[in-house]
Amino acid sequence: MQPTNIQLPVVVAGGGLAGLTAALYLARTGQPVIVYEQAASLGGRARTQEKAGFHFNLGPHALYRAGAGAQVLAELGIAYTGQQPPKAGVAIYDDANHPFPYTPLDVLTTSLFSWPEKATFALLAARMGSGMRLDPTLSFADWVASASSHQTVRDFLLALGRVATYANDPQATSAAAVLEQIRRSLSANVLYLDGGWQGLVDGLHRAGTEAGVRFVTRNRVVALRQDAFGRATGVHLSNGQVQEATAVLLTGSPQSVGEVVGLERMPATPPPVRVAVLDVALRRLPDPTKLFALSLDQPLYFSVHSAAAQLAPADGALIHLAKYLPTGESDSEADEKLLLALLDRLQPGWQAELVERRFLPHLTVSNALVAAADGGLPGRIDVDGLGIPGLLMAGDWVGPQGMLADASLASAARAAQQITEKTHIYAR
Ligand SMILES: Cc1cc2nc3c(=O)[nH]c(=O)nc-3n(C[C@H](O)[C@H](O)[C@H](O)COP(=O)(O)OP(=O)(O)OC[C@H]3O[C@@H](n4cnc5c(N)ncnc54)[C@H](O)[C@@H]3O)c2cc1C
Incomplete structure (x- = not known):
C-alpha cells in the first residue's frame, strides 16, 4: 500500500x-x-568566528583521527585539512615545568617521573595502547587508584583523562570510556582543523x-x-x-x-561536561617553544592551535586555554584568573602582542558525561x-x-x- x-x-x-x-x-x-x-x-x-584573520573555534577543538566522527565524514565525502598538534609541550607538576612525555623515549627522559614511576607508566601506556576490557560500571577514579600506587602516575593519568574527554569528574565517569578515548589519541592522535570546525x-x-x-x-x-x-x-x-x-x-x-x-x-x-575557556589571538608568540601544556596541579590546558593548523595570519598565534570544570558550581572570576596566570607563565609578555581575547566561563562540551553508574x-x-x-x-x-x-x-x-x-x- x-x-x-x-x-x-x-x-x-x-x-x-x-x-x-x-x-x-x-x-x-x-x-x-x-x-x-x-x-x-x-x-x-x-561554529568558528573569524576576527582580524584569526579563526576562533568555541574553545579548543580537536578531531579524533580514529574516531567514529572521522569515519562518518569520510563516508559522506566531507573534506577537511588539518595537522596533528606539535609534540612540544610541558607537564606542570608541583609548580615545575617538565618535558611532556609523548613517546616511550620521552617517558624515559622526562623529569616528571622517577625511575620506578617511569617503569610503571611505560607498562601502563603499553596496556592502554593495546586496549583493555573493563567493566563499564568501574569509575575512572577507581581504575586510576588500582592502576598505580605512585601519586605522580595517578595524577598524570587523571590529566590524560581530562584532556581526552574534557570530563573532570573521575568518580562519576566510566573508566572504560575514558581509556578508549585515551587509546584513540595514543594510537592515531587528533587533528586541529585548518580554518576551524x-x-x-x-x-x-x-x-x-x-x-x-x-x-x-x-x-x-x-x-x-x-x-x-x-x-x-x-x-x-x-x-x-x-x-x-x-x-x-x-x-x-x-x-x-x-x-x-x-x-x-x-x-x-548524567550531568554535562563543562569547561571555562580563554581564547587568545596574538600578533606574535612571545615564547615559540611553549606550544602545549597540561597541568597536573590544576585541571588546566594550554595549546597554541595555530602552531599546527591554519588559524591565524602569518606570525600570529591563536591560543586556547581551558579549565576542566568539576560537576556542580564554579567560580568564574577565580577560573579566569587561573587561566590568565597560566598564560603569563607560558607566554610572558603576551599582553603587548594582544589582538583579541575572550573568556567563556561555562561552555558545555558534552551534554552528559559517560556515567559509570x-x-x-x-x-x-x-x-x-x-x-x-x-x-x-x-x-x-x-x-x-x-x-x-x-x-x-x-x-x-x-x-x-x-x-x-x-x-x-x-x-x-
Ligand atoms: C569548548 C569545547 C571544546 C570541544 N572540543 C571538542 C573536541 O576537541 N573534540 C570533539 O570531538 N568535540 C569537542 N567538542 C564537542 C563538540 O563541539 C560537540 O560535541 C558537537 O559540536 C555537538 O554537535 P551537536 O549537533 O550534537 O550539538 P550542538 O552543536 O549543540 O547543536 C545543536 C543545535 O540544535 C539547536 N537546537 C536545540 N534545540 C532546538 C530546537 N528545539 N529547535 C531548533 N533548534 C534547536 C541549537 O541551537 C544548536 O545549534 C567541544 C565543545 C566545546 C564547547
Whole structure:
C-alpha cells in the first residue's frame, strides 16, 4: 500500500553537526528533509568566528583521527585539512615545568617521573595502547587508584583523562570510556582543523543543500505532534506554524528534547561536561617553544592551535586555554584568573602582542558525561530511547558509540539509518 503522506519531510530540530549529518544522510536516500535551527546561523558548538584573520573555534577543538566522527565524514565525502598538534609541550607538576612525555623515549627522559614511576607508566601506556576490557560500571577514579600506587602516575593519568574527554569528574565517569578515548589519541592522535570546525559545518551544509535539504534558521521546534497511536506526526514551531512530518529527529540538549516531548517523559541524564575557556589571538608568540601544556596541579590546558593548523595570519598565534570544570558550581572570576596566570607563565609578555581575547566561563562540551553508574557507553540512552514511534534523538549524549563530536556524528548516522529503514517499511 502506498501511504498518502510519504512526501512529507523528515523534520530535524537543530543545525549543529548532528542535525547537519543526519539531514545529509536522509536526503541522499531521496527523502525530503527540513532542518529547523533556533539560532541565526547553523553549526551549534562547531561554529568558528573569524576576527582580524584569526579563526576562533568555541574553545579548543580537536578531531579524533580514529574516531567514529572521522569515519562518518569520510563516508559522506566531507573534506577537511588539518595537522596533528606539535609534540612540544610541558607537564606542570608541583609548580615545575617538565618535558611532556609523548613517546616511550620521552617517558624515559622526562623529569616528571622517577625511575620506578617511569617503569610503571611505560607498562601502563603499553596496556592502554593495546586496549583493555573493563567493566563499564568501574569509575575512572577507581581504575586510576588500582592502576598505580605512585601519586605522580595517578595524577598524570587523571590529566590524560581530562584532556581526552574534557570530563573532570573521575568518580562519576566510566573508566572504560575514558581509556578508549585515551587509546584513540595514543594510537592515531587528533587533528586541529585548518580554518576551524566551521569547515565541517560549511561542508555538511553545502552537501545537504545539494542533496535537497531545506534549512530554516531562527525557528525553534517547540512541541511534538502525535497521532492517536502515539506516533510522532510533526512539530509545532516557535513562529506559530505546524510542520507535519514522517519522522522527527531532535538534536538539542536533554533539556531541549524534554521541552519538546514533555519534561516528564525525559529520563534523568548524567550531568554535562563543562569547561571555562580563554581564547587568545596574538600578533606574535612571545615564547615559540611553549606550544602545549597540561597541568597536573590544576585541571588546566594550554595549546597554541595555530602552531599546527591554519588559524591565524602569518606570525600570529591563536591560543586556547581551558579549565576542566568539576560537576556542580564554579567560580568564574577565580577560573579566569587561573587561566590568565597560566598564560603569563607560558607566554610572558603576551599582553603587548594582544589582538583579541575572550573568556567563556561555562561552555558545555558534552551534554552528559559517560556515567559509570549508568553502565558507561553501552548504557547511554539510544537514538530511539524515548520509545515514541517516529521520534529519534542524536547528539553527544546519545547512543553507544564515541564521545564528544564522535558521539554526535555516530548517533546522527544511526538515527538517519533507523528513520530510513522505518520509512521504507512504511512505504511498502
Ligand atoms: C569548548 C569545547 C571544546 C570541544 N572540543 C571538542 C573536541 O576537541 N573534540 C570533539 O570531538 N568535540 C569537542 N567538542 C564537542 C563538540 O563541539 C560537540 O560535541 C558537537 O559540536 C555537538 O554537535 P551537536 O549537533 O550534537 O550539538 P550542538 O552543536 O549543540 O547543536 C545543536 C543545535 O540544535 C539547536 N537546537 C536545540 N534545540 C532546538 C530546537 N528545539 N529547535 C531548533 N533548534 C534547536 C541549537 O541551537 C544548536 O545549534 C567541544 C565543545 C566545546 C564547547
